[in-house]
Amino acid sequence: MTALEWQVRVQTGDFDPEAEAAALRGAAAGAVVTFTGVVREWSGDFDVAEIELEHYPGMTERVLGEIAAQAGERWPGIRAGVVHRYGALKPGERIVWVGVASAHRDAAFDACRYIVDCLKTQAPFWKRESGSRGARWVAARDSDEQALERWAASAAGEGGRPA
């Protein structure tokens, strides 16, 4: 996958998942798999009125681009796109979109999952939730780190999704 075959955007404004998927489809695509991350209204016992997404300008685009490029090396022939918002967002709003187009579905599913798992632990964004109980920074989850470790372990194998 060359640099032309993945697109990464970091922005405050909303995006349209249908338009993003349409832009990703190419002549060779038999499969398009997409993921959309959305702001939850409830986070544990904390009702969320709004979240603020802070980011590290420059590093965010770079890291997302590197993740997409790594996916392209691991699943040759795919096309990938990532859009990630930052700033103030309300419950129900879209945060992130990841799409992968491929000739066949195995690579599309696996690469999409891989990109999402990687960005959750590597892309420099930080979420701050505010609601009726005040405001707090969201804590990183162990399960996200474990997902990354499973991808690393399976890389020693054939590159598909670990069981």
Next chain:
Amino acid sequence: MLYFARLREAMGRGAETVDAPAEVQSPGALRDWLIARGEPWAGAFADAQPVRCALDQAIARDDAPLHEGAEVAFFPPVTGG
């Protein structure tokens, strides 16, 4: 120096320029040197654990080699996506 999220709040600033002595040669050493200077660094690093670092906009290990004009960022584990 750049600080983000909870660490930025604890520092009371998001960015600053520091001139570290020549013997400070890694992000880990830089963090220790800042803590030794006292507040706000000591309290901020103690309060916002754990802390990760990036060097020139790439995730870096504590013992990565620093250079003149390096951009070093400290931040909590990321929570994007």
